[in-house]
Amino acid sequence: GDSVTQMEGPVTLSEEAFLTINCTYTATGYPSLFWYVQYPGEGLQLLLKATKADDKGSNKGFEATYRKETTSFHLEKGSVQVSDSAVYFCALPHTGGFKTIFGAGTRLFVKA
Amino acid sequence: KAGVTQTPRYLIKTRGQQVTLSCSPISGHRSVSWYQQTPGQGLQFLFEYFSETQRNKGNFPGRFSGRQFSNSRSEMNVSTLELGDSALYLCASSRDGASTDTQYFGPGTRLTVL
Numbered sequence: 277g278d279s280v281t282q283m284e285g286p287v288t289l290s291e292e293a294f295l296t297i298n299c300t301y302t303a304t305g306y307p308s309l310f311w312y313v314q315y316p317g318e319g320l321q322l323l324l325k326a327t328k329a330d331d332k333g334s335n336k337g338f339e340a341t342y343r344k345e346t347t348s349f350h351l352e353k354g355s356v357q358v359s360d361s362a363v364y365f366c367a368l369p370h371t372g373g374f375k376t377i378f379g380a381g382t383r384l385f386v387k388a
Numbered sequence: 389k390a391g392v393t394q395t396p397r398y399l400i401k402t403r404g405q406q407v408t409l410s411c412s413p414i415s416g417h418r419s420v421s422w423y424q425q426t427p428g429q430g431l432q433f434l435f436e437y438f439s440e441t442q443r444n445k446g447n448f449p450g451r452f453s454g455r456q457f458s459n460s461r462s463e464m465n466v467s468t469l470e471l472g473d474s475a476l477y478l479c480a481s482s483r484d485g486a487s488t489d490t491q492y493f494g495p496g497t498r499l500t501v502l
Contacts, residue, residue, distance in 0.1 A: 307487060308487050308488045310490070312491075312493075317495075318495055318496075319392070319478050319480075319493030319494050319495045319496050320478070320480075320491075320493040321492075321493065322490045322491070322492075325488075325490065327488050365431065369487035369488075370444075372444065373443070373444065373485075373487070374419070374421075374436045374438070374443040374444040374485045375421075375433050375436060375444045375446070376421070376433065376491060377433070378423075378430065378431040379430075380430045381430055381431070
């Protein structure tokens with residue numbers, strides 16, 4: 277069945293370090309792929325998305341490229357800030373429809 | 389425009405009681421989904437509603453139920469509460485639940501069962 281696998285956290289980085297959070301998926305066909313972010317005490321919000329293979333989603337300095345060959349959608353940012361400390365979720369719509377499958381989430385801590 | 393709102397934000401109940409949570413979607417959004425978030429299980433899908441019809445349901449016992457009203461507002465109900473039902477319950481809305489749609493989440497209702 278459809279599934280999403282994310283790297284386990286927590287990830288601790290110093291400010292201005294490079295960030296990669298790995299995400300791989302299993303699904304039928306070529307679903308849209310999403311990254312959501314959850315800041316402390318809040319719900320999730322969309323960070324970026326890609327709707328077809330080879331698309332690159334980007335927002336707030338974060339990027340992710342939809343790689344159908346490796347079924348991956350890794351999240352990257354060149355220089356993290358303390359304000360990026362949050363939990364990041366990779367997600368895809370279920371093949372059966374009307375349901376989203378989320379990865380386990382990766383908690384990021386950025387130290388000043 | 390106004391975001392997704394959930395009420396109440398916090399609830400404390402005892403085992404055996406029942407609870408009703410409410411979600412108001414973004415204006416114009418007709419799809420509403422509910423998720424349970426716990427540290428151990430992460431985000432788990434409960435159900436999705438569109439035009440007052442449940443289109444999909446997750447693997448939860450029948451104690452968990454929901455409904456949607458004609459104005460797209462949604463409620464979920466949990467009967468005979470158990471300790472393990474303690475969680476953050478998140479509601480999300482989207483235009484029509486299509487696979488390319490972005491979901492917009494509310495802040496959640498934190499339920500504690502004692």
